[in-house]
Every structure is written in C-alpha cells, then in structure tokens.
Amino acid sequence: MIGSPGGVVIEGLALHWIKQMMDYPESAGGCFTSGGSVANLTGLYSGLINKAPWIKSDGLFGNKKPLVYCSDQTHNSITKALLLLGIGLKNIRVIETQEDFSINIDILKKTIENDKINTDNFPAIVIANAGTTNTGAIDDLKALYNIAKKNNTWLHIDAAYGGFARISKTTASELLVDINLADSIALDAHKWLFVPFEAGMVLVKNREDLKHAFSENADYLVDTQSVSEYQLMVNFWEYSFPMSREFRGLKVWMLINAYGREGLSNLITKNIFLAKYLATRVEEHPDLELMSSSELSIVCFRWRDSDEFYNKIIEKIQKNQKYYVSRTKLKGKSTIRVCIVNLKSDTDVIDRLIQEIENIVFTLAT
Amino acid sequence: MIGSPGGVVIEGLALHWIKQMMDYPESAGGCFTSGGSVANLTGLYSGLINKAPWIKSDGLFGNKKPLVYCSDQTHNSITKALLLLGIGLKNIRVIETQEDFSINIDILKKTIENDKINTDNFPAIVIANAGTTNTGAIDDLKALYNIAKKNNTWLHIDAAYGGFARISKTTASELLVDINLADSIALDAHKWLFVPFEAGMVLVKNREDLKHAFSENADYLVDTQSVSEYQLMVNFWEYSFPMSREFRGLKVWMLINAYGREGLSNLITKNIFLAKYLATRVEEHPDLELMSSSELSIVCFRWRDSDEFYNKIIEKIQKNQKYYVSRTKLKGKSTIRVCIVNLKSDTDVIDRLIQEIENIVFTLAT
Numbered sequence: 001m002i003g004s005p006g007g008v009v010i011e012g013l014a015l016h017w018i019k020q021m022m023d024y025p026e027s028a029g030g031c032f033t034s035g036g037s038v039a040n041l042t043g044l045y046s047g048l049i050n051k052a053p054w055i056k057s058d059g060l061f062g063n064k065k066p067l068v069y070c071s072d073q074t075h076n077s078i079t080k081a082l083l084l085l086g087i088g089l090k091n092i093r094v095i096e097t098q099e100d101f102s103i104n105i106d107i108l109k110k111t112i113e114n115d116k117i118n119t120d121n122f123p124a125i126v127i128a129n130a131g132t133t134n135t136g137a138i139d140d141l142k143a144l145y146n147i148a149k150k151n152n153t154w155l156h157i158d159a160a161y162g163g164f165a166r167i168s169k170t171t172a173s174e175l176l177v178d179i180n181l182a183d184s185i186a187l188d189a190h191k192w193l194f195v196p197f198e199a200g201m202v203l204v205k206n207r208e209d210l211k212h213a214f215s216e217n218a219d220y221l222v223d224t225q226s227v228s229e230y231q232l233m234v235n236f237w238e239y240s241f242p243m244s245r246e247f248r249g250l251k252v253w254m255l256i257n258a259y260g261r262e263g264l265s266n267l268i269t270k271n272i273f274l275a276k277y278l279a280t281r282v283e284e285h286p287d288l289e290l291m292s293s294s295e296l297s298i299v300c301f302r303w304r305d306s307d308e309f310y311n312k313i314i315e316k317i318q319k320n321q322k323y324y325v326s327r328t329k330l331k332g333k334s335t336i337r338v339c340i341v342n343l344k345s346d347t348d349v350i351d352r353l354i355q356e357i358e359n360i361v362f363t364l365a366t
Numbered sequence: 367m368i369g370s371p372g373g374v375v376i377e378g379l380a381l382h383w384i385k386q387m388m389d390y391p392e393s394a395g396g397c398f399t400s401g402g403s404v405a406n407l408t409g410l411y412s413g414l415i416n417k418a419p420w421i422k423s424d425g426l427f428g429n430k431k432p433l434v435y436c437s438d439q440t441h442n443s444i445t446k447a448l449l450l451l452g453i454g455l456k457n458i459r460v461i462e463t464q465e466d467f468s469i470n471i472d473i474l475k476k477t478i479e480n481d482k483i484n485t486d487n488f489p490a491i492v493i494a495n496a497g498t499t500n501t502g503a504i505d506d507l508k509a510l511y512n513i514a515k516k517n518n519t520w521l522h523i524d525a526a527y528g529g530f531a532r533i534s535k536t537t538a539s540e541l542l543v544d545i546n547l548a549d550s551i552a553l554d555a556h557k558w559l560f561v562p563f564e565a566g567m568v569l570v571k572n573r574e575d576l577k578h579a580f581s582e583n584a585d586y587l588v589d590t591q592s593v594s595e596y597q598l599m600v601n602f603w604e605y606s607f608p609m610s611r612e613f614r615g616l617k618v619w620m621l622i623n624a625y626g627r628e629g630l631s632n633l634i635t636k637n638i639f640l641a642k643y644l645a646t647r648v649e650e651h652p653d654l655e656l657m658s659s660s661e662l663s664i665v666c667f668r669w670r671d672s673d674e675f676y677n678k679i680i681e682k683i684q685k686n687q688k689y690y691v692s693r694t695k696l697k698g699k700s701t702i703r704v705c706i707v708n709l710k711s712d713t714d715v716i717d718r719l720i721q722e723i724e725n726i727v728f729t730l731a732t
Contacts, residue, residue, distance in 0.1 A: 034400060037608045045450060059454025060426040076582045077609060083582075084411060084607065086452030088425025190610070197610050216442045216449075241450060242403045243443060244556070244563050 004247065008233060011249030017256050018187065019203060021167050023180040029207020031240040032248040035200035036160030036188045037077035042202040042210070042240055043184030044068075044081050044125060047154030049213040050183075051124045060086050066124030067115055069093045071103035071139065073132040075158060091121075101137035101292065101330075103129070103144070112151055125154045130176055131162035134328050134337070136296030138162060138175045145181035155181065160188040160200065161339075162296050167261055168268040172295040183209070192268060192297075194343045195251045202240075210239040271297040271340045278338060278350045285354065287361070291330045297340040300330055303361055310334045316360045323353050370613065374599060377615030383622050384553065385569060387533050389546040395573020397606040398614040401566035402526030402554045403443035408568040408576070408606055409550030410434075410447050410491060413520030415579040416549075417490040426452050432490030433481055435459045437469035437505065439498040441524060457487075467503035467658065467696075469495070469510070478517055491520045496542055497528035500694050500703070502662030504528060504541045511547035521547065526554040526566065527705075528662050533627055534634040538661040549575070558634060558663075560709045561617045568606075576605040637663040637706045644704060644716045651720065653727075657696045663706040666696055669727055676700045682726045689719050 015030045033039045049055060052066050060066075068082055072094050082092055093115070095108045112123050126148045128139040141157065148155035157163075157179055164187065166176035179185060184204045190197035204210045215238040237243040259267070272295070279293035282301040291300040302310060314327045314336055328337045338353070381396045399405045415421060418432050426432075434448055438460050448458055459481070461474045478489050492514045494505040507523065514521035523529075523545055530553065532542035545551060550570045556563035570576045581604040603609040622630070638661070645659035648667040657666040668676060680693045680702055694703045704719070 034608050034612070035610045041607070055452060055454060056449050057455050059431070059457050060452040061431050061454065061457075065425070065427050080580065080582050080607060083422050084451065086421060086426040088421060088427065089423050091425050091427075198612050214446065216446050241407070241446060242400050244401045246400070246564050 003244075005233060007247045007250070008236065010253045011236070011247070012234065014249040014253040014256065015201065015203070017261070018201065018252070021164065021261065022185060022203060024185075024203055024205065027207060028203050028205050029210045029234075029239055030201055030203040031210070031236045032245075032252075033200040033202055033240065034198040035190065036075070036158070036186055037080065037200075038241070039160060039186035039188070039200040039202040040075075040077050040156070040158055041081040041084065042214075043156045043186055043204060044078070044127075045085060046184055046204050046209045046213045047125045047156055048085060048087075050209050051122075051152075051154055064119075065091060065121045067091050067093060067121050068125045068127065069095060069108060069112065069123065069153075070127035071095050071097050071129060071132075073097050073101050073103075073134055073137060074127060074129055075133045075160070078127060078158060097137070100294075101132055101135045103139045105140055105143045105147070108144075109147060112147065116151075123151045123153045125156060126151075128155065128157045128182070130157050130159040130179060131294060131296045131298075133161060134298075134330065135292040135300055136162060136294035136298035136339075137292075138172070138295065141176070141178040141181060145178060148183075154183045156184045156186070157182040158186050160186050161191045163187045164189075164192045164264070165268055165272065165296055167265045168272055169265060170269055170272045170295065172272060175295055189252045189255070192271075192341045193252065193255065193264065194267065194341075195255055198246075199248055199252055201252075207239065214238060214240055267343045271342075271345065274340050274345055274347065274350060275299050275338075277347055278340070278353075281350060281354055288354075288357075291333065291335040298337065299340075300328065300335040300337045302333060302335045303357070309364070310336070312364055313357060313360050316364070317356060320356065323349075323356065325353075369610075371599060373613045373616070374602065376619045377602070377613070378600065380615040380619040380622065381567065381569070383627070384567065384618070387530065387627060388551060388569060390551075390569055390571065393573060394569050394571050395576045395600075395605055396567055396569040397576070397602045398611075398618075399566040399568055399606065400564040401556065402441070402524070402552055403446065403566075404607070405526060405552035405554070405566040405568040406441075406443050406522070406524055407447040407450065408580075409522045409552055409570060410444070410493075411451060412550055412570050412575045412579045413491045413522055414451060414453075416575050417488075417518075417520055430485075431457060431487045433457050433459060433487050434491045434493065435461060435474060435478065435489065435519075436493035437461050437463050437495060437498075439463050439467050439469075439500055439503060440493060440495055441499045441526070444493060444524060463503070466660075467498055467501045469505045471506055471509045471513070474510075475513060478513065482517075489517045489519045491522060492517075494521065494523045494548070496523050496525040496545060497660060497662045497664075499527060500664075500696065501658040501666055502528060502660035502664035502705075503658075504538070504661065507542070507544040507547060511544060514549075520549045522550045522552070523548040524552050526552050527557045529553045530555075530558045530630070531634055531638065531662055533631045534638055535631060536635055536638045536661065538638060541661055555618045555621070558637075558707045559618065559621065559630065560633065560707075561621055564612075565614055565618055567618075573605065580604060580606055633709045637708075637711065640706050640711055640713065640716060641665050641704075643713055644706070644719075647716060647720055654720075654723075657699065657701040664703065665706075666694065666701040666703045668699060668701045669723070675730070676702070678730055679723060679726050682730070683722060686722065688722065689715075691719075
C-alpha cells in the first residue's frame with residue numbers, strides 16, 4: 001500500500017509532462033525535490049553509483065578514484081553535493097570558461113586525457129550548465145555528450161534555472177535541444193515555471209539508475225512498496241533520498257493543466273524577449289555597461305564606476321523593494337544582475353528599473 | 367541581505383524552544399529539514415567532517431577509513447545516508463540488540479575494541495536510537511555517550527520519532543534525559559509533535575560543526591550572507607545542504623505558541639498512557655499475543671496464528687480506513703504495529719480497534 005496513491009499518480013503525470021518537454025524517453029524516471037541542490041545531488045549520486053557500483057558495499061575506499069568535471073561557472077550546490085558524496089575538492093576538475101561563460105571544450109578534453117594517464121583515477125561524471133546562475137550561459141551540450149560518451153562518463157545537466165527555456169520560441173530552445181542526451185537533468189519549476197518553491201525535480205534517463213542508487217528495504221516498509229503492475233504507482237522514496245515527503249507535484253500539475261505547454265512556452269519566450277529589451281536599453285545608455293547577456297533571461301550590467309558605488313546602488317534598489325535585483329562578480333567586476341522569471345513582468349518594469357537606477361545614482365552623487 | 371528575515375527569526379525561535387526541550391546549550395545550532403532522513407544525513411555529515419576533516423579537500427580517499435556503529439533496529443534512512451556519504455555497507459557495524467530491542471552495549475564495546483586493532487580504520491560515529499521505528503526501544507544513551515567519549519567518536523541520536531517524549535511526564539523522559547549528551551540529534555515534529563510533514567529538524571551541539579560542514583561561498587551569494595551581529599539572523603543554507611527552502615518552522619512555532627511546552631507534554635503523556643492501555647488490553651486478550659511494548663507509544667502484537675493470516679488482517683484494517691496500523695517483523699514473526707501519535711486518540715479508539723480486529727478475524731474464519 002502506498003500512503004497517498006492519488007498524490008503519487010498526479011506527481012507521476014506532472015513528471016511525465018516535464019519528461020515530454022525535455023524529449024526524454026518513457027524509460028526515464030524522476031522525482032520532485034526540495035530544489036536544485038537536492039536535484040543535483042540526486043542526479044550526481046545516481047551517476048556515481050552507475051559508474052562506481054562498488055560504492056554501496058565498499059564505500060569510496062580501495063578502488064579507483066572517480067573524477068568529476070565542471071566549469072568555473074557551476075553553481076556551488078554542485079560543489080556541496082560532491083563534497084557530501086565524499087569526492088573531495090581535489091577530485092573536482094574546475095574547467096575554465098570562454099568569453100561567453102560556457103565551458104571551454106578544448107581544455108576539458110585535454111584535462112580528461114591528462115587525468116587518464118593516472119589509472120588510479122577515472123573520469124566518472126561530466127557536468128553541464130544550462131544555464132549558469134551568474135549569466136545564463138549554456139554549455140555546448142552536444143560536445144559534452146560526445147566527450148562523456150567517448151570517456152564512458154555520466155553526463156549530468158544542471159538545468160535548474162534554464163531547462164524550461166527548451167520549450168520557448170527562441171534561440172535558447174535550439175541551444176537546449178540536446179538536453180535529452182544527458183543521463184540526468186536537474187530542473188526547478190520554482191525558478192522558471194512560475195510556481196513558488198519548493199518545486200525542484202530530477203529526471204534520470206534510465207529510471208533503474210535512480211532505483212539502484214536509492215532503494216533500500218526494511219521490515220517496517222512492507223506497506224509502502226511499489227505496485228509494479230501500475231507504472232505510475234511508484235514509491236518515490238525508492239527513487240530518491242527522503243522517505244516521507246510533501247505533495248510538491250500538485251502545483252506543477254495544476255500549472256501545466258492551467259497554461260498548457262503552449263501557454264508556458266509563450267510566458268518563457270516573453271521573459272527572454274524582455275531580457276533582450278533590457279540588454280538593448282543598457283547598451284544604448286551612456287552610463288551603463290553591459291557585462292553579460294545570454295539567450296536566457298539574465299542580464300548583468302554596471303554603472304561606469306567603482307565597486308563601492310555599485311554595492312550602494314544595489315542595496316538602495318533592494319531597500320526600495322520595488323525590484324529584486326542581485327549582484328555578482330564577472331571577470332573581477334561587481335555587477336548588477338537581473339533575472340527575469342516573473343510571468344507578470346513587461347517592458348514598463350524594465351523602463352522603470354533603469355529610471356530607478358538613474359535616480360539612485362543621482363541621489364548618491366549629490 | 368536575507369531573503370526572508372522574518373521567517374528566519376521565527377524558525378530560529380522555534381529551534382530555540384526545541385533546544386530547550388532537549389536541554390541543549392545555547393551554542394547548539396540547527397535547522398528544519400524535510401524529515402528524519404535529511405535530519406539524520408545532516409547530523410551524520412557534520413560528525414563525519416568533524417572526525418575526518420580531510421574529506422572536504424581529499425574526499426574519503428588516501429586516509430583512515432571511518433567506521434560507523436548502530437544497532438540492528440536502526441532506521442534504514444541511516445543506511446541510506448551513510449551510503450550517500452560514501453561510507454559503504456562494509457564499514458557500517460550493525461550491532462545486535464537485546465531482548466528489549468535496545469543496542470547490546472557489550473557487543474558494541476567489543477566490536478569497537480576489535481576494530482581499533484586495524485589502524486587503517488577508526489571508529490568515527492556511534493548512532494543511538496531514541497526510539498526505534500519498529501518498537502520504540504530507547505538505547506542506553508549514557509552508556510553510548512561514555513563509549514563515544516572514550517573512543518573519540520561522534521554521537522548521533524536518531525530521535526526522529528521518540529525525542530519529544532523527553533518532555534513527557536513518564537518513564538520515557540528519564541530514559542531520554544541524556545539526549546543532550548549527543549553531538550547531534552535528529553527530530554521530527556511531524557512524527558510526535560502533532561504537525562503535518564514536512565517538519566524534520568536536526569540539532570548540532572556545536573553550531574560551528576554544522577557551518578563547517580555546509581558553508582560554501584560564491585560570488586552570487588553576497589546578498590544572502592549571515593548578518594553576524596544578530597544571532598537569530600542566520601542563513602540556514604550555511605547550516606544545511608539545500609539553499610532555497612520552504613518556511614517549515616512556522617507551523618512548529620505556532621504549535622508551541624498555541625499549546626506551550628506544558629500542553630505538548632500532556633498530549634505526549636496521554637499517547638504513552640494509551641499505548642500502555644493497548645498493551646494491557648492485548649495481554650488480557652485470550653487470542654492476542656503482545657510482541658513488544660516500550661516506554662514510548664508503539665505496541666506490536668499478533669493474533670495467535672500464521673503470517674499469511676496476519677497480512678490479511680492488516681490489509682483489511684487498512685482497507686476499512688478507520689485505523690492506520692502498519693506491519694513489521696519482530697524476531698522473524700509478522701506483527702501488527704500500532705503507533706499512537708495523534709493528539710485526538712483516546713481509549714475508545716483502542717477499544718474499537720480491538721473490536722475491529724476481532725470482527726475481521728471472525729469474518730476471515732467463517
């Protein structure tokens with residue numbers, strides 16, 4: 001018996017629709033998670049157990065050392081996950097990015113070739129970003145897939161922020177078309193599918209990899225085992241780390257029901273066009289400097305001035321509570337970071353944000 | 367800046383009250399988690415990093431192998447957590463339990479002494495149950511503390527189910543008085559503090575151990591760093607694995623506000639007395655066999671008959687949807703398991719449950 005059979009079916013349906021958005025096969029499995037951190041952890045652990053199956057019995061000891069590859073723009077939840085898994089910072093190969101903040105494929109190839117000389121190690125996992133938290137950069141997914149395939153590594157894509165742009169009517173959808181080549185994908189409906197958190201999720205191409213990683217049995221769990229006849233009647237604790245869990249999938253199921261894939265596609269497309277509008281406004285502005293734009297919805301820019309000044313501008317914007325912008329550093333420079341993922345945002349918000357920044361600078365300068 | 371300063375303060379207050387219930391020092395830290403699984407994982411990882419600090423840089427490789435000790439009644443989320451951490455089944459020492467299902471202290475001592483002969487290993491973590499999922503057995507916490515202290519291991523207590531009975535007016539509160547000797551404690555307000563899940567939590571005696579395990583920084587996180595002047599203004603992502611999170615603490619804060627420690631103490635005490643009432647009814651019943659009772663609120667019993675028959679009884683009870691009982695195995699025998707954690711349960715529910723079982727058996731027999 002399952003604790004909440006109706007909830008399980010609804011979550012299964014929501015995941016099914018998301019799988020379709022990613023063009024993932026029917027054999028794929030998945031589950032909802034608190035957010036991107038746990039989604040990344042779940043995908044990475046599935047990959048680790050697939051590539052180093054001795055870990056469950058022996059632990060990481062007395063065998064080849066698994067190495068993991070990702071770019072210097074990778075979200076720090078990936079680092080946290082790999083440390084939790086016992087991999088260690090020294091075994092995470094942080095690869096430089098190119099001018100557009102996507103991973104440098106040549107350096108990655110050379111690093112892997114170099115690592116393979118030492119047979120105490122083996123390349124276990126390659127991580128792709130789609131897109132990065134800082135700027136929305138999307139790694140070359142096809143190239144990373146080929147590298148992963150050639151070296152027999154797991155390919156995990158952190159698409160927590162950008163993944164849903166695959167269904168948009170923009171260039172982003174082309175850059176994301178190969179997302180289905182991944183062995184696992186982390187997604188966050190609370191990032192760019194317009195629902196409140198927690199609505200993270202992980203998809204794994206072969207659902208058996210998830211089950212192999214997470215299914216452990218016990219006498220008192222007899223009443224919670226999966227009913228194998230019904231494909232949707234899965235017990236999600238067998239496909240993820242936690243046991244009891246909230247009914248996170250309901251809001252995602254309702255959202256897709258209400259808007260449909262087409263409606264969501266239009267909303268994401270609008271966000272991306274708004275980001276392009278903001279980038280254009282910044283470029284045209286005499287005092288603003290565009291630091292990054294991407295095919296997604298993040299735009300980074302700065303007032304042509306010192307870092308100290310910048311922090312004051314951002315803190316003032318945040319204190320005024322009309323716009324939630326954040327700050328980051330790009331190529332050593334502090335920048336204002338705008339990420340447009342609200343379905344109600346429109347061009348007037350962009351215009352007013354720039355006006356607000358002008359006013360703040362004017363006040364700070366006088 | 368913190369995303370939700372009000373929420374953080376309320377969660378901090380709720381955790382503060384829970385710390386007081388456990389007589390934990392002010393220096394203790396903690397956070398809400400989805401449930402017991404993540405609470406256990408969080409406590410165990412903090413302990414692992416404390417005892418094997420090289421793991422963050424080197425991973426588990428090229429150093430002494432950490433060994434973990436727990437009883438054969440330990441919840442399988444502990445196993446899942448240790449596998450996720452890369453420890454491996456072979457390095458988990460599963461210690462036999464006594465007649466009352468608590469860990470056999472002598473066997474534990476001998477096992478540790480024996481393990482210490484091989485200096486490639488070291489005893490890293492001792493896990494105590496308070497109480498077990500199967501029967502509510504509480505390990506000898508003082509004895510385990512002394513063993514942990516002598517061998518310089520971390521002491522983690524899985525008190526997800528039983529911990530809150532420490533504030534009850536029963537023998538359980540005496541058995542749980544030494545819970546504050548633990549280095550970390552997993553608790554679940556959705557188990558025995560009458561709130562719906564998810565409301566797990568972990569407390570760590572020295573909050574710096576949590577922070578050392580989980581705090582990782584990044585350029586785009588400048589706006590989310592802890593404001594050190596205000597002790598309650600912590601960023602919980604620095605004290606746990608996930609980053610964004612729901613406001614889980616609100617319901618716990620409201621509950622403690624509404625009932626007070628005294629009110630909650632009375633409710634838990636009532637549950638324990640109900641369990642004793644059920645155990646007495648079972649013992650007096652000619653056809654029922656008491657399989658376990660404890661100082662907490664779990665009672666296991668069986669009809670004097672075969673396993674096959676049992677499954678039918680339990681499935682019928684579940685199908686009738688008046689009582690949610692589960693099943694487990696004790697000493698090789700299938701048993702009905704009743705866990706009383708509902709604040710509205712009273713003696714009439716117990717009487718009707720026994721009546722229901724009699725009716726089901728009568729129907730099955732005819």
